[in-house]
Each structure stands twice: as C-alpha cells, then as structure tokens.
Amino acid sequence: MVTAPKKVVPGDQICKYDETCVLGSGLHVHQGVVYSTLLGFLRTEQKGEVKEISVERVNTDMTLTALPKSNDIVTCKVISVNPRQVKVLILSVQGKRLPQHFRGIIKKEDIRAKEKDSVIVYKCYRPGDLVLARVISIGDAASYFLSTAENELGVVFAQSSEGAVSMVPVSWCEMKCPQSNTREYRKVAKVIAR
Structure with missing residues (x-):
C-alpha cells in the first residue's frame, strides 16, 4: 500500500527509526530519528512488515534556488x-x-x-x-x-x-x-x- 505524498523540507522529522524501516534517498537518521535532507515529497510504501521511505524531488531547479x-x-x-x-x-x-x-x-x-x-x-x-x-x-x-x-x-x-x-x-x-x-x-x- 502506498500513501499519498506529503511535502517535506530539509530537517523535517519523519518518524522514529527501527528495524522495520528501509530508507531510500533524501533521508538520514540522527539519534534514532529519521529526518529529511531534501525538499520534495515523502513516499511511504508498506510491504508486509517493512516500511520503505524516501523523498522524491519534484523540480530540481526549484530545490536548488528555493532553499x-x-x-x-x-x-x-x-x-x-x-x-x-x-x-x-x-x-x-x-x-x-x-x-x-x-x-x-x-x-x-x-x-x-x-x-x-x-x-x-x-x-x-x-x-x-x-x-x-x-x-x-x-x-x-x-x-x-x-x-x-x-x-x-x-x-x-x-x-x-x-x-x-x-x-x-x-x-x-x-x-x-x-x-x-x-x-x-x-x-x-x-x-x-x-
């Protein structure tokens, strides 16, 4: 199941990190918490017990000039x-x-x-x-x-x-x-x- 994309900015707290999380691009873990490193849309897909999370850039030009x-x-x-x-x-x-x-x-x-x-x-x-x-x-x-x-x-x-x-x-x-x-x-x- 895929959830609707949510807009995120660098530094946004996404969720607590545990063994059921698989991190894709645009994310990092600090002290057990997952944070966004990009301006874009959060993508979360539940595959059984595992949750895959990533941040997808929409417009690279906007990302580079807007931050x-x-x-x-x-x-x-x-x-x-x-x-x-x-x-x-x-x-x-x-x-x-x-x-x-x-x-x-x-x-x-x-x-x-x-x-x-x-x-x-x-x-x-x-x-x-x-x-x-x-x-x-x-x-x-x-x-x-x-x-x-x-x-x-x-x-x-x-x-x-x-x-x-x-x-x-x-x-x-x-x-x-x-x-x-x-x-x-x-x-x-x-x-x-x-």
Whole structure:
C-alpha cells in the first residue's frame, strides 16, 4: 500500500527509526530519528512488515534556488523574542520569495558585530518586524542560524507599538513613529539604494 505524498523540507522529522524501516534517498537518521535532507515529497510504501521511505524531488531547479544556503541574504519576519535569541520565519532568499516559509534563529551574539556582551535582544527586535539577515548555517530541525552583525542587516520595516503605523529609522539603533514621535529601539539596517 502506498500513501499519498506529503511535502517535506530539509530537517523535517519523519518518524522514529527501527528495524522495520528501509530508507531510500533524501533521508538520514540522527539519534534514532529519521529526518529529511531534501525538499520534495515523502513516499511511504508498506510491504508486509517493512516500511520503505524516501523523498522524491519534484523540480530540481526549484530545490536548488528555493532553499537558503550559507551566506545568502534572507528577508525574515520576527515571530518571537527572548533574552537569548530571536525566532523568525524566512520569507525570501536573495529577493526571491519562497514557496513556503522556513524557521530561523538569530542568537544574541549574532545581532551586532561589536559590543556583543551589551546587546539587549528586545531592544533590537520585536515580533512583526521585517529583518534582513545573512544565513550562517543550517541548525537543528530546519531552523537556519542567521546573523545581522553587519551595518546593512537588521530591521527594514517595523510598526509602532501604539498602533499599525510604519516607523521610520532615525539612527542605527532607533526608529520613530511619525504620528506620535515615540521612539523605539531597534537594530536598524542601513539600506543602500541601488
């Protein structure tokens, strides 16, 4: 019996690994758990007591261009902030919109290039901010590790905490609400016009 294909991305947890699993292409085992290593469709076929699993690529061109790679510039949306890190959803890579969102993490020490010890995370990012970041590496469970430790990287769009008003940058570390003139801290990206 063959089940309907399910879309998977690198790092997706597929199932626990045991002797009844036969792994095909696009999968690997780490600490007893099967993970996807490709963007594609999961194929599962039950043959008696044995379950054959593989990931089938649909479009090789899409796979190579749609996934964030090390050193790529990505556009992200901040979904949560805690004292140690910022969790984001990666929306586009090198200006190309992704067919689906990937998770990313900006660690406290990767927010700024200087004065890393004095960084206060909630003064740099807030949920809802749009951020430009550089991919450092792929982390665990499809979370990419990102950095904004360059002048050109950081918040490019933020809304005022008082309402749905777009804020404007006033320095490298502050944005201002044009209606109330309230200032809020951010790690502002120095956007260069091209």
